Amino acid sequence: MNDQNQRTYASAGIVWYYTQLNQLQPAEQVILDRFKPQLSSMRMLDIGIGGGRTTNVFAPLVKEYVGIDYSAEMVAACQKRFAKNLPSLALEIADARAMQQFADDSFDFILFSFNGIDYVPEGDRLKIFEEVKRVGKSGGYFCFSSHNLQGLQKTFSLKASMSLNPLQTYVNLVMLALFKVLNPTVNAHQLATADRLIVRDESHNFRLRTYYIRPAAQLKQLEPYFYNAEVYSWQSGRNLSTQDALVQNEELWLYYLCQIS
Incomplete structure (x- = not known):
């Protein structure tokens, strides 16, 4: 993140906002339902946990859960939120661009939700893909959301x-x-x-610099790191499986699910 984005995510009002969120988005629910039979055997890395919206859902279901966020304030809020119900939960301050604390081939499922990947420059975005590929197991899954330029x-x-x-x-x-x-x-x-x-854009009153990309360009960007990439509608959870569906989609963001090479 650039400094302005970092300061935004550290501010008390923004941290409070994210701690109030609980519901999965439709695309996330579709993906959860798809993997639910396998989650109990998966080691999961949840990147950009914010106030714990996805932690609340996934942590009780997976074999092992690790949640990270760039913002120390977000991690502290998340730790406080789950101190009673999940006291041994593994939550860490970490930057997705450099996750040296994790060994190669560590995770079966990696999630980066709520467009968190869109708040870094393009070169850093590619670093995140490289790091996800490194810490993820070959054949494992990476799911993230990103703003749609269309x-x-x-x-x-x-x-x-x-x-x-x-x-x-x-x-x-x-x-x-x-x-x-x-x-x-x-x-x-x-x-x-x-x-x-x-x-x-209007995110948090125009305080953030946000990355937007067309779905076709995003799929191309993923090719060196991942395979079997799928695109899901943010609003309905529908798999956008045809070229026409991708080109015509005008939702403000989309979900991508792919396997790690």
């Missing part, structure tokens, strides 16, 4: 800001105006033609 392209348009609700239209137009002011070099042509962009 979704950003849709929300950037004036037409998409219009609503039958005048108040909602006003809010949408204010957000669109703020986006344009805070990203003066980003224009409609870039959004339509680029494979990936890093922008200041």
Whole structure:
């Protein structure tokens, strides 16, 4: 993460926000259901645990659970949250770009949820893939979510800001105006033609610089490290198994599930 992103995730209000979250997203639930028969035999690494949203669900189900986060404040909040029910839970401060504390081939299942991978520059993103490939077992699974540039392209348009609700239209137009002011070099042509962009979006009141990528470009980016990559709708959990489904999808983020080479 860059310094601004790091400071955001360390702030008390943001930490509190993440400790209030409990529910899996639809795509996460689909993936949980798929692996549920195997989880009891899996060693799991949960990257970017935040306030413990996924810890709450996965830790009781897997053979061994290790949760990490870049933010010491998030880890402390998570430890406090589970001190009574899961007192021996393994939670650590760690950076996904350099996980030297873990040996090669350590984990059967690695999760990096809530688009946490989108808050580092592209070079660091590739370092994360390299580290996941190293600490994950060959044939094991890596699941992560990432922002969809096609979704950003849709929300950037004036037409998409219009609503039958005048108040909602006003809010949408204010957000669109703020986006344009805070990203003066980003224009409609870039959004339509680029494979990936890093922008200041509305996440936590435009405090974060966020990485957006088209699904086809994301699949290409994964090829040196993983295989059998699948893409899931964030909102419905549907497997987007055709090229048309990938190209036409305009959700703001998607889930990727792949096997480790």
